[in-house]
Amino acid sequence: NAGVMQNPRHLVRRRGQEARLRCSPMKGHSHVYWYRQLPEEGLKFMVYLQKENIIDESGMPKERFSAEFPKEGPSILRIQQVVRGDSAAYFCASSAGTGRGEQFFGPGTRLTVL
């Protein structure tokens, strides 16, 4: 599968727990973006990463959320002490160059906080 891969596809957490979402970009892509989609809403940009660097995190909430894209392995979006308002679909996209071009999206992780 040459597409963007995300796992898990569905994640259920209780309030206060941690959620870890993983994203493997398309082969040959070194730029990763995370977006959040609330019900009946468009996608909201959260963070843009290259290998080992956070380039733009202007859309990331200041607390409880963090992201990384290590030299080896997938990109991870981490949400600590989840609250019900974090329930959403989280999408990862990747591109071959900077965001000034085509971004290809994964199938998303649907997070439900009980």
Place this chain on the structure above:
Amino acid sequence: QQQVKQSPQSLIVQKGGISIINCAYENTAFDYFPWYQQFPGKGPALLIAIRPDVSEKKEGRFTISFNKSAKQFSLHIMDSQPGDSATYFCAAPTDSGYALNFGKGTSLLVTP
């Protein structure tokens, strides 16, 4: 964050008709305007995109029209089919130019 305003919110078109979705944007650092198609439970799929050195781009039944002076662009779906029923999102670059700001989406239903 820059705003992207998309209309209509929902659209019903008969099979064979033309579907038209409009978007307006504010100033962007970079000129690149894509449209994405999303089916329920799936991720957005890149449908067509334009870099406004041209005012129109056509791929099959899908056409983007771009008006740079008005900061508007639109998606036209010709000969609409029931399989086109999906949610469509327009997007424009963020202030930094690295990522995308999306419209709120248009839910399209094409009736047989």
